[in-house]
Amino acid sequence: MNMLTDAAVEETLQSGSKPAASKMAGKDVTVHYGEKQALFGVNLEVPERQVMALIGPSGCGKSTFLRCLNRMNDTIDICRVGGSILLDGEDIYDPRIDVVELRARVGMVFQKPNPFPKSIYENVAYGPRIHGLASKKSEFDEVVETSLQKAGLFNEVKDRLQEPGTGLSGGQQQRLCIARAIAVSPEVILMDEPCSALDPIATAKVEELIDELRENYTIVIVTHSMQQAARVSQRTAMFHLGNLVEEGPTDKMFTNPDDKRTQDYITGRFG
């Protein structure tokens, strides 16, 4: 028996399963929309500088959980959130928390690209302006350029920064929204099906971008594409009927998941 080889194999097996330090954590998160309960005590840790994918059948509560992470649910009148959500160990539902500041730290990209009806430049400069992150024209120019660079869009739009953002293609608009999210230097980026309206090439660009962003940001992405989840994420969480069913290293989830429901869902055997 070769002990060294076995130890090496063991280490490889283990390495994927050790979560990095957690950037955000949900503890016993419950959500009600009026009388209807949408989440039933979810406990989930989001590791820092990794991509976590949330998967599960429609209506299982993925978007609901995602919206808890930057208190987007506050905007829905009938929505009540219980339990706690921690960002760097601090409860973001603490009354002392400034929600505007929170949303700058935890940015969001939506399913449908939603640029403001303003110029490309203004779309990106808007966040830094309201958060007071830049004041001089040169500072704005710089943040607009670097954000567009990071979003992989700069070269395509550099000659028409004053044209409306809504005039871009769907894939470009989505990258513009990502640039807008990055412009305020968030720590966490939430993405709710960011590629569902995009063609394969635009999707590939966004996925490539997600992979690059992972170096500096913590990313949580909701996706209905199992292949996308498998490609972009390091960890995957599976939701079903408002419960977290299983969470683990992505490689394992897509080759050998523990829970029957995960198995059925990802192999296309559901209901």
Added chain:
Amino acid sequence: MGEHTVSSFDEELEHIDRLIRDMGDLSGAMTRASTNALLESDNALAQRVISDDAIMDAKQRELDERAITLIAKRQPMAQDLRSVVGAIRMASDLERIGDLAKNIAKRVGAVGQQGATPRSLAHSIDAMAGLVLHQVNAVVEQYVQRNADALIRLRDDDEKVDIQYTSVFRELLTYMMEDPRNITSCTHLLFCAKNLERIGDHVTNIAENAYYVMTGSQLPVQRPKLDETQMTVDAES
């Protein structure tokens, strides 16, 4: 395991599974026929093994194509992914078993020309062939039954084949030393025994793959194999 929402997906997986079973049955039949042909100097039977190998190759090609199409079309996940990738690998081991049986069959003429195989020698090759054949049939059977535990035992049983091979090897050396006129036919028989031993190794691979398909975990690495015949050569030369 429940059915897929898309039922043609199930049909495609079943078809691939059926090809594995066909190839498994064929590899057993070829192993049996080639050793019978050898021991009975039956040239007609040997020819049949040789032509069966073309069927085996065709089935492997069909399986590969179907598996690749399925991956492209369905992007299988979890146990589906494991079973498709596992099938490709098992098919390649089964196809190799077919090749090895064909190699045995090809020597039938050569051994036959050299006069009868010594009785006791025929007996020990026959015993080895019986062991190997049992392994081939059992691995297909346990794969079909989805019996992961039995596969572990099967893999471990390959050691018996190795032991039997060593004893055939020793016996052949003895015959060659006793009477140099035996050398040509014994050398052919030696190649046949080696081919049987390698068939056993492919069974081991199939057992490991089938185990992974079923459980999602790999069997622990096996102890490195000691080829005793290597040492016999050193000791007796």
